[in-house]
Amino acid sequence: MIRKGDFVLLVGEDQKEFLVKVDYKEFSTHKGSVDLSRLVGKEYGICVETNKGVKYWVVRPVLADFLKRIKRLTQIIYPKDIGYIILKLGIGPGKKIIECGTGSGALTMAFAYYVRPFGRVYTYEVKEEFSKLAQDNLKRIGLDEWVTFRVSDAEKGFQEKEVDAVFIDVKYPERLIESVKKSLKIGASVGFLLPTTNQVSSLLKVIEKSGFVGAEVVEILLRRFKPNPERLRPDDMMIAHTGFLLFARKAKEDNQ
Ligand code: SAM
Numbered sequence: 103m104i105r106k107g108d109f110v111l112l113v114g115e116d117q118k119e120f121l122v123k124v125d126y127k128e129f130s131t132h133k134g135s136v137d138l139s140r141l142v143g144k145e146y147g148i149c150v151e152t153n154k155g156v157k158y159w160v161v162r163p164v165l166a167d168f169l170k171r172i173k174r175l176t177q178i179i180y181p182k183d184i185g186y187i188i189l190k191l192g193i194g195p196g197k198k199i200i201e202c203g204t205g206s207g208a209l210t211m212a213f214a215y216y217v218r219p220f221g222r223v224y225t226y227e228v229k230e231e232f233s234k235l236a237q238d239n240l241k242r243i244g245l246d247e248w249v250t251f252r253v254s255d256a257e258k259g260f261q262e263k264e265v266d267a268v269f270i271d272v273k274y275p276e277r278l279i280e281s282v283k284k285s286l287k288i289g290a291s292v293g294f295l296l297p298t299t300n301q302v303s304s305l306l307k308v309i310e311k312s313g314f315v316g317a318e319v320v321e322i323l324l325r326r327f328k329p330n331p332e333r334l335r336p337d338d339m340m341i342a343h344t345g346f347l348l349f350a351r352k353a354k355e356d357n358q
Contacts, residue, residue, distance in 0.1 A: 112158040178208035182324040191267035202226040202256040207236025214245040226256040260285045271295045276308040295345040314350035
């Protein structure tokens with residue numbers, strides 16, 4: 103049942119979608135306005151009409167809907183990459199994770215969502231302005247409770263030890279390798295997002311010399327289709343490049 107303060111996704115016949123918080127105000131679309139007070143107490147999936155008679159279906163938003171609309175001041179990690187990162191790092195309830203840098207908080211949002219209710223995300227960001235934005239982004243949807251935002255240069259090291267996974271999305275990841283090693287549990291995974299192949303090559307060399315094993319490099323391509331059953335074909339445009347993902351595991355050094 104829809105309650106006051108819930109987020110709902112309004113899905114139009116023209117595929118346009120709006121993520122809206124249900125309060126007692128009117129929400130204006132390009133095709134008229136919806137009286138949000140009418141939604142309280144109703145079931146998800148109902149259809150409402152704007153004052154101009156245009157239909158919108160009211161559905162329950164998922165994490166991808168929130169990520170799509172995140173306020174950003176930095177480049178962010180996209181849902182297509184986030185899905186694989188979550189699986190590769192074994193993110194789940196109760197896990198303790200380090201992330202660097204926070205940026206706009208897109209990945210932080212996904213980590214926080216999946217470590218609930220017992221886990222915690224420690225996210226490092228050198229620029230206060232970005233950390234504040236990320237905090238606001240998570241607060242808006244109630245996920246900040248599972249995150250410690252640290253405004254700090256990660257090159258000075260991480261405070262947490264024995265963490266279950268680390269993810270690094272900064273310009274010079276090789277400068278953080280020794281800190282990652284000190285904080286990560288033996289056998290646990292580290293992941294990186296790198297925009298260019300040169301950066302992947304440089305990092306691979308450092309990783310191999312630093313006691314990490316099982317390196318994997320992937321690029322994830324997502325091709326959307328126009329959902330027309332009679333003329334099913336890909337969209338004309340796609341996001342062709344976001345970044346390369348590199349994963350590795352911390353080996354036990356003394357082999358005992
Ligand atoms: N993954 C983020 C997201 O999904 O929104 C985006 C991260 S953004 C591309 C990279 C961030 O790393 C920037 O905000 C930058 O200020 C931060 N950064 C770079 N070097 C850093 C360092 N040594 N310590 C902490 N943050 C750093």
